[in-house]
Amino acid sequence: MAVILITGGARSGKSKRAETRTRAFPGQPVYVATAEAQDGEMEARIAKHRARRGTDWIEREVPLDLAAALVASDGGGARLVDCLTLWLSNLMHAGRDWEREVDALAATLSNLKSPVVLVTNEVGLGIVPDNALARSFRDAAGIMNQLVAAAADEVEFVVAGLPMKLK
Template sequence: MTVILITGGARSGKSRRAELRARSFPGQPVYVATAEALDAEMDERIARHRARRGGDWIEREVPLDLVDVLSETDRGGARLVDCLTLWLSNLLHAERDWSQEVMRLAEALPRQHSPVVLVTNEVGLGIVPDNALARTFRDAAGLMNQTIAGVAEEVEFVVAGLPMKLK
């Protein structure tokens, strides 16, 4: 079992780093996308990510049921989950119990046979948000990141495209 968590700020190079790590394992990698293309700008972002990755990935779009997809894709190539922060946002928007879902993920990760590389945003380095919803999201993201980092074998923090090993 290999679980790698890669965190950092927006546009820090997390996804590129995660792609590199996932490709370092044998087998065809699986890209687990949690983003939903709800507008033209997001369509463009997704297209840029796909073009950068190339066509050698198996793609799975999973806005909510992450644990199920990890189980379904186990025993193949490495799985790259990009990203946990959008997954959390999707859970909150769907009014699902995000803390229960995070615990399900934390319990499922050590049981995986194929490597899992997870990308997440570090949202707690800035100012305290001025509204309750943003503070709730920031707090939930921080707790989620701590929980997943606790079960990960490796944790990296990416700044300006440069990884720093935390664990």
């Protein structure tokens, strides 16, 4: 079993790298999508990802209950979670206790049998946001990424499509 976290900036090549890593494991891969198509732009992004992946993936849409979805899908092919940052945004928007949910995810990762590859954005590398909500999200994402990275067997940082192994 392997837990692999792939992080980086927007449009850095994280998802493509994660798809490659997930396909390297035996069995039919499972794509665990956390995004919700709430507007035309997001619909287009989702369609682009689907077209690139092809039709050999099992797809699961999981905007909130990620730990439970990973447990339910355990024992089959490798799972690709894309992405933790959107999942965190969904949790915060829904008024859920994101800290409890992230702790539960980190604990779940150590008990899985099938591999899981998780994608997240590194949002703390830019300027300090000018509003409290954005600062709160940036801080929460940093905490989440640290906890998941600690639970992961491998961590990669992707820049310009090039992966750098961190752990």
